[in-house]
Amino acid sequence: MTKSYEEIPLTPISDTPSTINLTGYWRVMRPVVDKSKCKKCTICWKFCPDAVIKLVDGEPVIDLQYCKGCGVCSFECPAKCIIMMKEGDL
Amino acid sequence: MREVMTGNYASAYGAKLARAEVIAAYPITPQTSIVEKLADFVATGELKAQFIPVESEHSAMAACIAAQTAGARTYTATSSHGLALMHEVLTWASGARLPIVMTNVSRAMAPPWSVWVDHMDSIAQRDTGWLQFYCQSNQEVLDTIIMAYKVCESSGVMLPAMVVMDAFILSHTSEPVDIPDQALVDSFLPPYSPDLKIEVGKPMGFGSLVKPDQYMEFRYKAMLGMKASRDRFLRVEQEFKNIFGREHGGLLERYQCDDADVVLVAAGSVAATAKDVVDSMRAKGHRVGLARIRSFRPFPHDEVRALAGKVEGIAVLDRSYTFGAAGAMFTETKASAYSVQKRPVMKNYIAGLGGRDITPRILEKIFEDIQVVSKRGAEDEVEWVDVAGLPRRWR
Numbered sequence: 001m002t003k004s005y006e007e008i009p010l011t012p013i014s015d016t017p018s019t020i021n022l023t024g025y026w027r028v029m030r031p032v033v034d035k036s037k038c039k040k041c042t043i044c045w046k047f048c049p050d051a052v053i054k055l056v057d058g059e060p061v062i063d064l065q066y067c068k069g070c071g072v073c074s075f076e077c078p079a080k081c082i083i084m085m086k087e088g089d090l
Numbered sequence: 091m092r093e094v095m096t097g098n099y100a101s102a103y104g105a106k107l108a109r110a111e112v113i114a115a116y117p118i119t120p121q122t123s124i125v126e127k128l129a130d131f132v133a134t135g136e137l138k139a140q141f142i143p144v145e146s147e148h149s150a151m152a153a154c155i156a157a158q159t160a161g162a163r164t165y166t167a168t169s170s171h172g173l174a175l176m177h178e179v180l181t182w183a184s185g186a187r188l189p190i191v192m193t194n195v196s197r198a199m200a201p202p203w204s205v206w207v208d209h210m211d212s213i214a215q216r217d218t219g220w221l222q223f224y225c226q227s228n229q230e231v232l233d234t235i236i237m238a239y240k241v242c243e244s245s246g247v248m249l250p251a252m253v254v255m256d257a258f259i260l261s262h263t264s265e266p267v268d269i270p271d272q273a274l275v276d277s278f279l280p281p282y283s284p285d286l287k288i289e290v291g292k293p294m295g296f297g298s299l300v301k302p303d304q305y306m307e308f309r310y311k312a313m314l315g316m317k318a319s320r321d322r323f324l325r326v327e328q329e330f331k332n333i334f335g336r337e338h339g340g341l342l343e344r345y346q347c348d349d350a351d352v353v354l355v356a357a358g359s360v361a362a363t364a365k366d367v368v369d370s371m372r373a374k375g376h377r378v379g380l381a382r383i384r385s386f387r388p389f390p391h392d393e394v395r396a397l398a399g400k401v402e403g404i405a406v407l408d409r410s411y412t413f414g415a416a417g418a419m420f421t422e423t424k425a426s427a428y429s430v431q432k433r434p435v436m437k438n439y440i441a442g443l444g445g446r447d448i449t450p451r452i453l454e455k456i457f458e459d460i461q462v463v464s465k466r467g468a469e470d471e472v473e474w475v476d477v478a479g480l481p482r483r484w485r
Contacts, residue, residue, distance in 0.1 A: 005307040009286065010187040010248055010315075012308060014295040 027069035037081035097260035102127035104235030110165035114153035161287035184219025189242030206445020350379030398427035403464025
């Protein structure tokens with residue numbers, strides 16, 4: 001609903017951060033971690049461009065609310081323990 | 091206190107007296123000594139400010155935008171290609187309604203490479219939503235910076251301003267300049283306290299995305315701010331005059347225009363030369379006048395319209411050229427004059443590009459030309475002045 005110019009501030013201001021946008025819905029490919037192969041090297045955590053990987057006991061836990069499925073973690077993992085799978089195939 | 095100083099030092103003193111709290115700038119000829127002087131003020135503790143040395147003009151403006159969003163009064167200075175590099179963030183400063191004040195030492199755009207005066211740099215930024223004031227003297231540079239903060243920071247305006255001075259003719263030429271008393275400046279210009287600013291405990295996003303259903307209303311508000319700046323400027327200058335005892339002529343300074351048959355419209359330092367030419371021509375019986383565009387944004391529409399209704403001819407001197415059209419001062423002056431009942435004949439003179447000297451003799455010849463043209467109409471509306479190879483002799 002368009003607001004009158006008299007009702008809006010001088011410049012658009014948001015008091016909520018952009019994390020309200022759950023960008024995980026953009027994802028086509030999903031990273032799936034095989035924890036049995038994980039060497040806890042933390043390379044995936046360092047490389048994730050969206051910082052959505054958390055380390056729990058040294059192993060990656062990926063926040064799928066924001067992960068866009070770019071596959072950088074899977075590409076960089078030396079142990080090949082992160083596999084990209086098509087969303088619909090899961 | 092009167093001191094002899096360059097326009098660049100006058101500019102630095104203006105920012106210091108206005109108590110700029112954050113200064114972010116990148117040096118470029120011929121602006122460098124503004125930044126040097128301000129760095130000096132900060133280093134010696136004469137000015138309590140954060141001085142941020144940045145790696146480009148784009149970053150200088152970005153730093154000012156961030157600091158101003160956090161509620162600081164900011165200042166920067168640039169010139170020519172530096173201003174061009176800032177272009178993208180200039181629109182951010184105005185759209186985010188941040189009353190940043192910047193000095194632009196007007197210098198030609200390359201190539202041909204040139205460090206001398208030409209208004210193309212600032213004219214090319216006219217649609218970015220910045221106020222633009224063109225100065226004629228070093229005193230006016232200092233005074234205009236202080237006034238610009240007061241105009242821009244008023245709640246009805248909240249837009250940034252560019253104070254423009256001519257490369258070398260003002261920037262590096264020394265003139266006597268009165269440095270006003272700090273206490274008086276403080277009484278004229280209170281500290282900057284915006285209604286809305288970023289605070290650590292209350293995170294907010296400024297200038298966020300809006301959809302097509304809301305964009306125009308924000309632009310409309312910026313238009314209202316620019317419109318309000320006209321009256322605000324006149325009131326601020328009156329207040330300045332009451333305190334400091336001098337003024338510089340409003341949005342359109344009129345010199346000997348009341349009974350003039352023809353007038354010259356010009357901006358910047360050339361106007362000072364033109365006043366001398368008006369005096370010498372009047373001594374010979376010619377009724378000529380000068381109208382100096384001091385504020386290009388907001389454009390003095392009402393003042394130009396009133397003037398156009400009284401004279402037979404208007405010569406507009408542009409120290410830049412808008413390729414494919416004419417000089418920008420000309421097209422805008424002509425547009426403002428269009429709605430008067432009895433329109434004067436108007437002609438554009440392109441002169442002084444890249445620092446080419448505009449001599450009193452050239453200005454006299456422009457006056458003589460517009461006197462003739464005003465009687466019979468202009469065959470060619472735009473004439474390039476003093477170009478080697480063209481038949482007309484100007485010197």
